[in-house]
């Protein structure tokens with residue numbers, strides 16, 4: 001069995017976690033290689049296309065250095081399949097009792113999505129201290145993160161949703177943010193054109209946003 005990472009350590013490994021949706025399985029490995037070449041090693045491959053799981057398997061086998069997560073986990077049955085394909089962590093847009101159970105029984109560390117203080121509190125009660133604020137901008141963005149840092153101080157966030165190359169640094173400056181997620185590192189036109197150099201350049205800029213803990 002693979003060694004599963006500590007979620008906080010993982011979040012501190014990379015200032016940006018690219019949220020990846022693969023439309024063509026042939027893109028998976030070169031895309032992951034391009035990101036890793038730019039210093040972005042923690043990758044979230046979502047299950048929102050049919051190529052999600054096969055892409056995780058291919059990247060796990062062929063891209064040394066990638067730390068692979070499975071994203072858009074909404075079905076408890078997907079945890080074991082993703083773990084067996086090579087994912088070492090999971091990300092979900094929200095949290096349900098069934099997902100908590102699946103995270104525990106599969107042993108796959110989960111970064112669950114929350115959007116309100118009550119959702120943060122329910123996730124904490126279930127034992128989660130590292131959370132994804134989702135959708136981050138729509139949830140109130142930086143103002144929301146700062147407002148909950150006082151009353152809910154023991155939680156660390158990966159805000160995701162609506163964050164851009166321009167705003168990422170402002171999110172990372174929040175004391176309760178360890179990393180951010182976003183899709184701007186993987187523009188669809190660059191992937192379709194096979195412009196891996198552009199993706200490596202985006203990753204290089206993103207990895208320079210590293211924060212000191």
Ligand code: 3PG
Nearest residue numbers: 019160161162163182183
């Ligand atoms: C998503 O749902 O695709 C992720 O939250 C990424 O959002 P973004 O495209 O706004 O970065």
